[in-house]
Amino acid sequence: MTIDQFLLMKNEILLIAIAVIVLIIDLMTDNKKILFPVMIILFIFTTVIGFIYQTDGELFGGMYRSTPLINMMKNILNTGVLIILLQSAGWLINKAENHENIGGFCFILISSLAGMCFMISSGDFLMFYLGLELATIPIAALVAYEKMKFLSAEAGTKFILSAVLSSGILLYGISILYGTNGSILFKDLNNSVEITNLQALAFIFILSGIAFKISLVPFHLWTADVYEGAPVNITSFLSSISKAASVFILLILLFTVFINFSEIWNELLVYLSILTMTIGNLFAIRQQNLKRFLAFSSIAQAGFIPLGFIGGTSLGASTVLYFLLIYVFSNLGAFGVVSVVTSATGKESMNDYNGFYKTNRGLSIVMMLSLFSLAGIPPVAGFFSKFFLFTIAAKQGYYFLLFIAVINATISLYYYLLVVKAMFINENEQPIEKITSDVYAKLGLAICVLGIVFTGLFGIIFDYINTLSKGI
Amino acid sequence: MIENIGIEKFVILSTLMFFIGVYGFLVRKNLITILISVEIILNSVNINFVAFNKYLYPENLQGQFFALFIIAIAATEASVAIAIFVTLYRRIKMIDVENVNKMKY
Amino acid sequence: MEIFNITGIIPIILFASFLFTGLAGGRLKPMVSGITGTLSIFIVTAVSYYTAYKYFFEFGKAGNEYIKIIPFNLMWLQFNDTLFINMGILLDPISVMMLIVISTVSLMVHLYSLGYMKGETGFARFYSFLSLFTFSMISLVISTNLFQTYIFWELVGISSYLLIGYYYSKPSAVAASKKAFIVTRFADLGFLIGILILSYITKTFEYTTLTDPNGSAINQGSSVLFLGLSAMNVTLILIFIGCAGKSAMFPLHIWLPDAMEGPTPVSALIHAATMVVAGVYLIARLFPLYIFSGADALNVIAFIGTFTSLFAALIATTQMDIKRILAFSTISQIGFMIMSLGVSGYGDTNGLGFTASMFHLFTHAMFKALLFLCAGAVIHAIHLNNLNEMGGLRKYLPVTHITFLIACLAISGIPPFSGFFSKDEILTAAFAKNKLIFTTALITAGITAFYMFRLYFGIFWNKEVKYDKTPHEAPKTMTTALIILAVGSAITGFIPFGNFVSSNGVPLESHIHFEIAIPAVITALVGIFVAYIFYKKENNLPVRVSSAVGGLYGIIYRKFFIDEIYIFITKGLIFRFISGPVVWFDRHIVDGTMNGIAFITNLVSEKIKYFQSGQVQQYAYVMLSGIIIIVITVIYILSNL
Amino acid sequence: MLIPLLIIPTITIFLILVCRSHKQVKVVSAAGMALQLIYSIYVLIEYLNLRSLGNIEEMLFVQSYQWFESFNIYFTVGLDGISASLAVLTAIVTFSGVLATWGLEYRVKEFFISLIVLSTGVYGFFISLDLFTMFMFYELAVIPMYLLIGIWGSGKKEYSAMKLTLMLMGASAVLLVGIIGLYANSGSGDNLTYNILELAKLNLPLDVQKFLFPLIFVGFGVLGALFPLHTWSPDGHSSAPTAVSMLHAGVLMKMGGYGCLRVAMYLLPEAANELGWIFIVLTTISVVYGAFGAIVQKDLKYINAYSSVSHCGLVLFAILMSNKISLNGSVIQMISHGLMTALFFALIGMIYERTHTRDINLMGGLMKTIPFLSVSYMIAGFASLGLPGLSGFVAEMTIFVGAFQYSDTFHRTATIIACASIVITAVYILRVVGKLLLGPVENKDYLTFRDAFWNERAVAVILIIAIAGIGIAPLWLSDMITNSLNPIILKLRSF
Structure with missing residues (x-):
């Protein structure tokens, strides 16, 4: 193994390095103030490296692989986590009970990210499983991070139980696949997987395991409760990064290992997509708690993703990537505002946001842009990604699905507008007072806004992703 | 290799364990028991892996390694889960799953 | 013919007078408007008499016959190669005769009003409207085509509306003007449809083509059917409905008595001498068409005319x-x-x-x-x-x-x-x-x-x-x-x-x-x-x-209760049985459907919330049954492969 | 040549952002929109100039930039007579809308930004030659409406804003299916296209057309207040602030008509021929229904909203009649209705500012106290009821002449029913004029009203001049539009 080969794993290595450095600093010094900036600088460095340095190759006999496309996925995740870290600064630094644990928090978060990177880089199911668990278990700890809150513990409980069950089912699927094919390497399976009942069962188990992470209906029920109970920043991590990573691996699995199953998963994803969009929307309509609301909205959003899988084209794959890139920006934008508000005032209800614009112009505009992006309103980026997803579905002739999807997009617009209405239109005697957010949060939101506004307008970004995904 | 015991026995065993685990997960009320049920599921998977490896693909050890890793990870899972249950217990002084339903609808 | 180019200044003078008195009149002394109006109509009268003299005694005859002279005809709007609207001047005996009538009576009325209307508020407005009316009426009679006639037909209608409602603070005047306009408008609908069907049949609006006894228009018309009737008769009756509206024939006469709410000179000019005879004029204008293709229509006209004359006299x-x-x-x-x-x-x-x-x-x-x-x-x-x-x-x-x-x-x-x-x-x-x-x-x-x-x-x-x-x-x-x-x-x-x-x-x-x-x-x-x-x-x-x-x-x-019948139709039927239901339909059915969709969505949303019971074990149930359903689905898909 | 039409508003928005005072914001907006107006007229003149030089390209000033290579999406703009005239209409209405809102004091910056974003969407829509960008601009124009009505509206503004937005976005969702369907059927493999001109060259199979046509027509038709999906319009208009009502009824609803013409009819001619009858029935109902609805309303804005339903129904009706004359009429009607309804809503806003009510039964005798506004209102009314010499007449007559070119019973009956609307229009217009402007002054407070201020005068004068201009000399406009209609007619008659 040469240095070059190690460099294939540069992202994971850097992440683990950061995690370790954070841990060391945390242990070495009592002055927690420097910890955060150092980590942020390192993280930005990692993210930038990810964009600059492209890698392509395999390690460990195919257990680990890296392609430009996977690199891009990691970049998306890195950017997202960077934003989350920036957004959580206020919550971590300003609250006494969290202040002590900054190091722990960052360490766990970054390890989870490293797990995701391993997961999407995996070339066999063992690596995949390890990555998955490395990604999941730390999050469970973070969900229950606020020790003093019952809700946080409840969310943690629900999360870990559901996650363990789903990973058990997933594993069972993998074991069947192993039993029938004799290998867990993707490239071996790629050739040997064929449509038999047993393998189809294995496929379904694996699919449902991942669908659990993406929170497709009917594997979504944990989502809302966990999102509501977890700290805001963890919720945003779960709803965007974790979801995106799972979609990426699903993409890779479907397009490589299970490509022979494409007839099955085409049909299956159509139903799942319809169910997910509709149920997510129907639940979202009624929500009053903003975090819970965003949770259901993220379920509904997840329902759009399968549209891009249909047909199994590389264009579809790039559309999914593009969608997730924009989704990460938009979702984090919305959660970022909620995070700022929650950490300053502790208010999470939609009614609390009445008259928000009067006191906090910048924040409400960021919120509005993010919501519009989620709803798919031009000229913000969400419009483009959704439009392309629809195009993919239509190209394969799935007009009925398309129809349901556009109807759901309209319904989703309704509840996004409810928030906009609360902020801009509703009157309130005592609106949330003026919040001065710290520089980190501002930076984080700025990145989101830039992403929301420019990712769509610059078509070159999509085309770039598309050139990458040709060799999936 | 144990004489006279075919692979199907193992498969039946693992399947049974899987469903026992699932059943336990669904009906038990104590969080720890639920966790144990999940461990049973994981162990059923382990049996699968090992049996498949031994009987069907004895030339390499992928299955056995997989089983090893599962065991390790099951341990971490259990530790994190129990840590969470502890915080939960601190708040409500019980670990009955039915009481963990403050958030709903 | 060159000499008749001078006729072209008639509408121009009148329109200019309308604009001047209308826009500037309010700021000047009232008498300025009066005198401007009267002077311009005086010039118009002079030109009209001159035109009449030249037409009847010098240039109008070709051989033994008075011919139609079109000094100019400008394209105003083009629909396609055959259908277009021109704005022009057509001189023939009846239009020249009408020129005389209108300019003379109008001059008298302008003159008379200088005294009669003195001291009224809105004196300038009055003269402005009079000029507008005279402009429209004269342009109507010298129209070269049916559509030009229709255009000015509407304009005289609106001038009449404005003049009847001259005392706009008086509710009765407002009501009368409205009634006059709407009744004639209703009739004009017939006229318009008539014109359009006629144009479809004959492919032209031009009078010269339409009324040429040997022309294509008259020969073509009779064979075309419309809704099972001879199209030409239907068309001509429709046009007559327009005439009946303007000329207050039974049963469209009801607006004219109410129109007396206007100042008396207006009644003299519009509702006695000029505008109300526009219908007669139009039938005369299309007379060859009526004679050769619309004998039935002409009979209808004769009887309605007779009946109306007796009825109104009574x-x-x-x-x-x-x-x-x-x-x-x-x-x-x-x-x-x-x-x-x-x-x-x-x-x-x-x-x-x-x-x-x-x-x-x-x-x-x-x-x-x-x-x-x-x-x-x-x-x-x-x-x-x-x-x-x-x-x-x-x-x-x-x-x-x-x-x-x-x-x-x-x-x-x-x-x-x-x-x-x-x-x-x-x-x-x-x-x-x-x-x-x-x-x-x-x-x-x-x-x-x-x-x-x-x-x-x-x-x-x-x-x-x-x-x-x-x-x-x-x-x-x-x-x-x-x-x-x-x-x-x-x-x-x-x-x-x-x-x-x-x-x-x-x-x-x-x-x-x-x-x-x-x-x-x-x-x-x-x-x-x-x-x-x-x-x-x-x-x-x-x-x-x-x-x-x-x-x-x-x-x-009680005027044979015609007014009451109309009120019954408008208030009783249209308001109560059409517009009311339309609004009701809008509020309850159309909106109701929209709101119903929203309501059902909310209802479903409310009903399915129990899936999200907060019990982690139930979540597992749903998840596992989901897997089972998926398995069944996949088996189904596989069996169809 | 056309890109500045989008850049000027964008720059104006940025300038507004740096403004310090309300006054500055207004001046900057007005200046920007005036510049836009001048520029769009310049474009129109250039267009006519090129045409008179014998340029017979279907679209002029075509510029194309690649945007999303993978989907073959281009940012393509171009102009023909129809879009040129509608762009000028937009410029006029926006400019007068800005002037009409001079008195605004609440969240001024935000208002003008939203308004200009809205108008940008409209410009983009009219000059787009690519369905993707066209759709994008369509949605861009709809969304600011929500904020504009929701924040600055009156009455049950939240309900109206939500209803309007959802109905329009629902329609756009249906439209989206249609557009994407067109794209997906426009070729094979990577040769798919959104370009209208390219799509027009295709001959899609009839069953595809029949599937897509209703989607696209309904999608655009809702914006054009197609019965029974018109109810957003009365509520929306009645709650919207003045400038928004002006833009909405004046311009936004035209996008529906334009879209139906440019996309539904042009790209799916066979289906238009086969399925047109369904929509002819619906639009005929729209025309009469709107007019009858307007008769009994009490709120000034409701009356005009229903009237808009009727008039825009006529636009769609004319489009469906699909011959050269009626299509020409439909475009003129769009412009004419845009101008006069903008005038209407502007005046209603001004009257409302004085009387603080819009109930016609509570008002009366305004002619005596505010003659300028009253006369302007009357002129708008006359334009609406189709008085010759004003634009409405030209439009309606062209439509009716066109519609009468069919001699079968179905078309004839529909046409005659639609024609009947002109009488009903007269009824409700005169009813309003009678109650509102004429009659004695009941309320003594009304005697203290001030007649129009300079900005109000400017609004009214600009719009009236445009209305009368078209009404008195329609030939150039009609010619320009007719020429641009040739390709569409060719398609519609090609089978």
Whole structure:
């Protein structure tokens, strides 16, 4: 193994390095103030490296692989986590009970990210499983991070139980696949997987395991409760990064290992997509708690993703990537505002946001842009990604699905507008007072806004992703 | 290799364990028991892996390694889960799953 | 022809006058607008007479026949290669005749109004509207095509609306103007549809093509069917509906009596002399088309004209408002003209009806304008217009008295006044065509004489009324107009009208038909005599008679309940049974569906919330059953592969 | 040549952002929109100039930039007579809308930004030659409406804003399916295209057309107030602030008509021929229904909203009649209705500012106290009821002449019913004029009203001049549009 080969794993290595450095600093010094900036600088460095340095190759006999496309996925995740870290600064630094644990928090978060990177880089199911668990278990700890809150513990409980069950089912699927094919390497399976009942069962188990992470209906029920109970920043991590990573691996699995199953998963994803969009929307309509609301909205959003899988084209794959890139920006934008508000005032209800614009112009505009992006309103980026997803579905002739999807997009617009209405239109005697957010949060939101506004307008970004995904 | 015991026995065993685990997960009320049920599921998977490896693909050890890793990870899972249950217990002084339903609808 | 280019300045002057008085009038002294308006109409009159002179005596004839001259014709809007709207000037006997009529009466009215309207607020506005009206009316009669006619047809409608509603603070005036506009608009709908179907059949709007007796338009039309009827007849009847609206034929006459809410000079100009005869003019304009392709339509026209004339005359006998009596009289007289067109044939003596109709139009314009202006002078003097409250005015208003008498004699058809000649021709034409129509017309003529003299005696004789202020004769501007018009009413009958205007352009020798004239004059005299007995002196005879025929009188007095029927249709049917339901439908069905969708969505959302019970084990249930369902689905998919 | 039409508003928005005072914001907006107006007129003149030089390209000033290579999406703009005239209409209405809002004091910056974003969407829509960008601009124009009505509206503004937005976005969702369907059927493999001109060259199979046509027509039709999906319009208009009502009724609803013409009819001619009858029935109902609905309303804005339903129904009706004359009429009607309804709503706003009510039964005699506004209102009314010399007449007559070119019973009956609307229009217009402007002054407070201020005068005068200009000299406009209609007619008659 040469240095070059190690460099294939540069992202994971850097992440683990950061995690370790954070841990060391945390242990070495009592002055927690420097910890955060150092980590942020390192993280930005990692993210930038990810964009600059492209890698392509395999390690460990195919257990680990890296392609430009996977690199891009990691970049998306890195950017997202960077934003989350920036957004959580206020919550971590300003609250006494969290202040002590900054190091722990960052360490766990970054390890989870490293797990995701391993997961999407995996070339066999063992690596995949390890990555998955490395990604999941730390999050469970973070969900229950606020020790003093019952809700946080409840969310943690629900999360870990559901996650363990789903990973058990997933594993069972993998074991069947192993039993029938004799290998867990993707490239071996790629050739040997064929449509038999047993393998189809294995496929379904694996699919449902991942669908659990993406929170497709009917594997979504944990989502809302966990999102509501977890700290805001963890919720945003779960709803965007974790979801995106799972979609990426699903993409890779479907397009490589299970490509022979494409007839099955085409049909299956159509139903799942319809169910997910509709149920997510129907639940979202009624929500009053903003975090819970965003949770259901993220379920509904997840329902759009399968549209891009249909047909199994590389264009579809790039559309999914593009969608997730924009989704990460938009979702984090919305959660970022909620995070700022929650950490300053502790208010999470939609009614609390009445008259928000009067006191906090910048924040409400960021919120509005993010919501519009989620709803798919031009000229913000969400419009483009959704439009392309629809195009993919239509190209394969799935007009009925398309129809349901556009109807759901309209319904989703309704509840996004409810928030906009609360902020801009509703009157309130005592609106949330003026919040001065710290520089980190501002930076984080700025990145989101830039992403929301420019990712769509610059078509070159999509085309770039598309050139990458040709060799999936 | 144990004489006279075919692979199907193992498969039946693992399947049974899987469903026992699932059943336990669904009906038990104590969080720890639920966790144990999940461990049973994981162990059923382990049996699968090992049996498949031994009987069907004895030339390499992928299955056995997989089983090893599962065991390790099951341990971490259990530790994190129990840590969470502890915080939960601190708040409500019980670990009955039915009481963990403050958030709903 | 070059010489007629000068005619083109008529509309320009009038439009300029409209714009000037309309935009700047409010800021200047009121009289400036008045004088501007009057001056411009004076120039217009001069040009009109000049044009008429040149047309009738120098350039109008080709051989023995008056031809249509189009000095210019500009493209205004093009639909396709054959259908386009031009704006131009068409000179032929009837349009030139109308030029004379309109400019003359309009000049008189402008002049008269200088006195009559003095001191009114919105004096400038009044003149501006008058100019607009005159502009539209003149452009209407000189139109070269049907669509141009329609355009100005609408514009005269709107000018009429504006002028009737001149006293806009008065609710009754507002209501009357609205009614007038809507009723005529309704009729115009028929006209419009008529034009459009006609244009579809004939592929043209141009009069020269449409009315050429040997042209393609007339030959094509008869074979086309529309909704199972002969398209041409339907079309022409539709166009006639438009005419009936403007010319207040039964049953579209209801707006005209109410239109008397406008200032009296306006009634004289628009609702007696010019605009209301536009319908007659239009039928005359399309006369060859009616004759050759719409015989049935022409019959309808004849009967409606006859009926209207009798009907309106009957109502006129019972009314009390002097302007309303004149309004019904106008309806009745226009009925004569329409009827005369309806009974006319084409060419030579067959075409007598046509000539008679135009002749009557001409004379009627003079004496009816005069009647209205006289009525105006009376109202100006005593500020009353109820016949019951006036009487004995001959002492105070000598000029008005004499001119009014002349007009009454003219309208009653007493020789040698103008009405005698035109009515004689009409009756002759009717006699030749249909005896029933003739008889009705004769009776109507008698009734006409009766109610006109009822009016005359009622105003100037009858009882002596004590007025709050002693009435004074009108100022010079007004009496001048009266006298000029009186002279016109007295002598225009001697014009050999048939020499100029005839159905086919070839001059028609006309003479008095004594076999018709004598009974007609006798009938008229009888009418006058009855009126004399009833109304010369105050007595209770009218009351006795009216109570003797009780119910009938009531029905006639209430104008045969036509207004009530209309109100029932509009208020009762349209508002209650169409618009009301439309709004209800909008609110409850259309909106209800939308809100229903929202409601159902919310309901479903509410119902399915129990899936999210908060119990982690239930989540697992759902998840596992989801897997089972997926397995079943996949098995299903696999079995179909 | 056309890109500045989008850049000027964008720059204006940025300038507004740096403004300090309300006054500055207004001046900057007005200046920007005036510049835009001048520029769009310049474009129109250039267009006519090129045409008169004999340029017979279907679209002029075509510029194309690649945007999303993978989907073959281009940012393509171009102009023909129809879009040129509609762009000028937009410029006029926006400019007068800005002037009409001079008195605004609440969240001024935000208002003008939203308004200009809205108008940018409209410009983009009219000049787009690519369905993707066209759709993008369509949605861009709809969304600011929500904020504009929701924040600055009156009455039950939240309900109206939500209803309007959802109905329009629902329609756009349906439209989206149609557009994407067109794209997906426009070729094979990677040769798919959104370009209208390219799509027009295709001959899609009939069943595809029949599937897509209703989607696209309904999608655009809702914006054009197609019965029974018109109810957003009355509520929306009645709650919207003045300038928004002006833009909405004046311009936004035209996008529906334009879209139906440019996309539904042009690209799917066979289906238009086959399925047109369904929509002819619906639009005929729209025309009469809107007019009858307007008769009994009490709120001035409701009356005009229903009237808009009727008039825009006529636009769609004319489009469906699909011959050269009626299509020409439909475009003129769009422009004419845009101008006069903008005038209407502007005046209603001004009257409302004085009387603080829009109930016609509570008002009366305004002619006496505010003659300028009243006369302007009357002129708008006359234009609406189709008085010759004003634009409405030209439009309606062209439509009716066109519609009468069919002699079968179905078309004839529909046409005659649609024609009947002109009488009903007269009824409700005169009813309003009678109640509102004429009659005695009941309320003594009304005597203290001030007549129009300079900005109000400017609004009214600009719009009236445009209305009368078209009404008096329609030939150039009609010619310009007719020429641009040739390709569409060719398609519609090609089978």
